[in-house]
Amino acid sequence: QKNRNRRKGVQREDSRCSTEALQEEEEGSASRNIEKCYTIKTSEVMGRYLVASKNIPAGEILMSVEPFVVGPSLDSREICLGCYVDLDQYTSKQRCDKCQWPVCDKKCKGYGEKYGHSREECDFLRNVPYTQSKTALNVIVPLRCLLLKTQTPEKWDDVLSMESHDEIRKNVPIIWQTNQTTIVEKILRAQEKSVFTEEEIHRICGILEVNAFEITVGDHGIRGLYPEAFLLAHDCIPNTSHYNNDQFLFEMRTTVPVRSGEILKTSYAYVLQGTMRRQDHLRESKFFHCICNRCKDPLECGSNLSTLICPICRKSTLLSTNPTNLEADWKCFNQSCDAYSKSGQKMKILMDRLYEEVESINGCDIQGYEEFLKKYEHFLSSSHYLMIGAKYSLCQLYGKIEDFMIHELSTEQLRRKISLCEEVLQVADIVSPGLSVLRGTVMYELHAPLMVLATRDFQSSNMSKDAIRNQLKKVKSLLVSSCKCLQNEPLSTHEGSIGQAAKEALEALKSWEKCLGRF
Incomplete structure (x- = not known):
């Protein structure tokens, strides 16, 4: 669905299974030399996509590749072009001595490097005056792609094989015209020879918009373009996950067992959003219409992330009559209640x-999220994505912020955190199953209140040793699963730090076995 390099009537299979064994290398090395267990297929509907060439267990690495290019995301804050550190932390504005574009320091580790501020880029940018603005850095990654044309023609050819959706994007003036003024015209004016055409620059902009992956650096994101990774098919219930290490290496693993012949899938939309919002995002940012099983099902495969409660009978669900058509009517599914119907446009x-109401809540406002849940409990189902979003925020706030630290919580508040985590985890098990970051994060949050309650019960002798041992056995199981889900996340990321905390908590549990025995 994401890549649609079509030729009518073509059904091609390009085998990429090597016989080389997996070589374990230290983090930060070049692409791992792994046995590829997928093939590349082509269809008129999906374009090129990846298919498992054998049965693959959960957690197995499928791909480890270096990027073609990395650089600032669209409308990025001011960051260093060498190492991507946030420059807002500097009191004075740092600039490259030669081109006057943003860098952190004259001795930046990324200066002159292929994934940083290269000499070729610096030379080119001397002809592009830097003016600090929201769109100032938008030109960087397209320029880095274009420089491949003369520096590494084989990579340039690979980049051009990616989908750009130019014809669709031309009909979206806000995208096409913004690219024209903030990227295309700057590059055309700056080049000393006519190396890059206007058509090429627009095409590269589209390729990046459709195929680039977000990379987390500290508390902000940049983007990278990778070989073969762009061939991952989209599905709103993925069977793979990917992450980047500190050297921008892209690694993809299975999150659930995958059968031979099964399509390898990732999600280019946030899995905890409802169908209407996911469809909007995919249409506006990836330029395709998703028709996966989850999108076609009004109940979203049992997750009920889009399910409403009928405001008339209050006994049944209010659902879209055709979820993949955003204009389709929404109706009550109670046969004795035909009173309520609403157009898709009005429902949107x-x-x-x-959505704007819940997004406007301060990110640390526990009371604000709780009031939102109470306000809409008679209209939004308990697992509607707006409710689950608020509950997921509360999962991470209870026990983490001032006046609500985990050991300060009352028994009632601890049980509230447990209930919230269990509700979110129930949904995550459906839409992000297996060894997913989402499940790993929620399971870590769930272990904490269970651990505190067990500790309090032990100290007050309210529970027998056997009962406490069983409680700690559940805590241990959650931490083991959390570690498996998060073990590959870089420590520099939020998810990586949670994974490390889960390991430390698991180690700390061993002290309990001295007085309670193994559990």
């Missing part, structure tokens, strides 16, 4: 308003 306006 309503959902957008509620």
Whole structure:
């Protein structure tokens, strides 16, 4: 669905299974030399996509590749072009001595490097005056792609094989015209020879918009373009996950067992959002219409992330009559209640308003999220994505912020955190199954209140040793699963730090076995 390099009537299979064994290398090395267990297929509907060439267990590495290019995301804050550190932390504005574009220091580790501020880029940018603005850094990654044309023609050819959706993007003036003024015209004016055409620059912009992956650096994101990774098919219930290490290496693993012949899938939309919002995002940012099983099912495969409660009978669900058609009516599914119907357009306006309401809540406002849940409990189902979003925030706030630290929580508040985590985990098991970061994060949050309650019960002798041992056995199981889900996340990321905390908590549990025995 994401890549649609079509030729009518073509059904091609390009085998990429090597016989080389997996070589374990230290983090930060070049692409791992692994046995590829997928093939590349082509269809008129999906374009090129990856298919498992054998049965693959959960957690197995499928791909480890270096990027073609990396650099600032669209509308990025001011960051260093060499190492991507946030320059807002500097009191004075740092600039490259030669081109006057943003760098952190004259001795930046990324200066002159292929994934940083290269000499070729610096030479080119001397002809592009830097003016600090929201769109100033938008030109960088397209320029880095274009420089491949003369520096590494084989990589340039690979980049051009990616989908750009130019014809669709031309009909979206806000995208095409913004690229024209903030990227295309700057590059055309700056080049001393006519190396890059206007058509090429627009095409590269589209390739990046459709195929680039977000990379987390500290508390902000940059983007990277990778070989073969762009061939991952989209599905709103993925069977793979990917991450980047500190050297931008892209690694993809299975999150669930995958059968031979099964499509390898990732999600280019946030899995905890409802169908209407996911469809909007995919259409506006990836330029395709998703028709996966989850999108076609009004109940979203049992997750009920889009399910509403009928405001008339209050006994049944209010669902879209055709979820993949955003204009389709929404109706009550109670056969004795035909009173309520709402057009898809009106429902979108309503959902957008509620989305803005929950997004406007301060990120640390426990009371604000709780009040939102109470306010809409008679209209939004308990697992509607707006409710789950608020509950996921609360999962991470209870026990983490001032006046609500984990050991300060009352028994009632601890049980509230447990309930919230269990509700989110129940949904995550459906839409992000297996060894997913989402499940790993929620399971870590769930272990904490269970651990505190067990500790309090032990100290007050309210529970027998056997009962406490069983409680700690559950805590241990959650931490083991959390570690498996998060073990590959870089320590520099939020998810990586949670994974490390889970390991430390698991180690700390051993002290309990001295007085309770093994559990």
